[in-house]
Amino acid sequence: MGVMVCLKWGRELGLALIAALMLSACAGDMIPAGKRAQARKPSTPPRYGVNSAEFRQCAAKLSSLGARFTPLPDRSFGGGCTAYGAVQLDQINVPVQGLGVMTCPVAQNFAAWALYGVAPAARIYFGVELVRIDTFGTYNCRVIAGSSRLSEHGRANAIDISGFLLADGRRISVQNGWNGDAASQAFLRAVRTSACRRFRTVLSPDYNAAHHDHLHFDMGGRGGYCR
Ligand SMILES: [Zn+2]
Structure with missing residues (x-):
């Protein structure tokens, strides 16, 4: 009616x-x-399932970035932990170590960041090609360190980046490079800035000691948090 x-x-x-x-x-x-x-639930932003129009739009964008991936059935793991609208990202423009299950918006922004943010920054600051991105993973059913709130990792909605391998064999890690030589410092801050244009929340070693060795990107919250 x-x-x-x-x-x-x-x-x-x-x-x-x-x-x-x-x-x-x-x-x-x-x-x-x-x-x-x-x-x-007011504290929980909408989570789009694998059968939603939002997911199909995201998957189309992810494909257009040249990514290969497998959509995964929506899953709930208990303790508030979920993987809704998630994919297994199999391949993007550059090899990635430690890729796991992640929501499509994280996968899409990660693929775009690697292609348009990280690869050009490697050429600009080091004059060589990027050959690998190293991560600490994506899904992890846990609370935020020092709090009782569920981490976006518990919703497969976050990814942690630990370092970058260059074609000349150099490895730029967040842990050693953040306060390392001038090129590493500039490169890591440039890729953070690029991530801040794509992800809702970006946390670096500037945020707190828990992030001294990685960059955290997620698609939760209201957005606009970049530190
Ligand atoms: Zn994280």
Whole structure:
């Protein structure tokens, strides 16, 4: 009934976009009140499942970046830990050590960061090609260090980057390079800046001692946190 009323309004307005917006608003209104309360927990941002339109859009973008990946069934692991709308990222433009399960938005931004942020920065600051990115992984069902809040790693919604291997054999680690030689310092800060344009939260050694040896990127929270 509600959908039909909305459709009629939409047609009379004659704008397909408005009709679509109204349809989605009306569909939301038709969820019984009890279910709606369950679906909207204010502390938890929306998590898009593997069958959602958001996931399909993300997967298309990930493909357009040249990535090879496998969509994974939505899973809940207990303790609030989940992997919704996640992929196994098999290949991007550069080899990556330690790639695990991650949400599609993390995979998409990571692939774009590697391609458009890290590879050019290696050429600019070291004059050589990037040959590998090393990570400390993605999914990990745990709380944030020093807090009781679930880490975005518990939602497969974060990735930790530990270092970079260059074509001349040099390895630039976050641990040694952050306060290392001038080129390493500049390179690591440049790739952090590039990550801040893509991920919602970026934490580096500048944030706290828990991040002295890696860069943390996630797609949780409100966004705009870059330190
Ligand atoms: Zn992390």
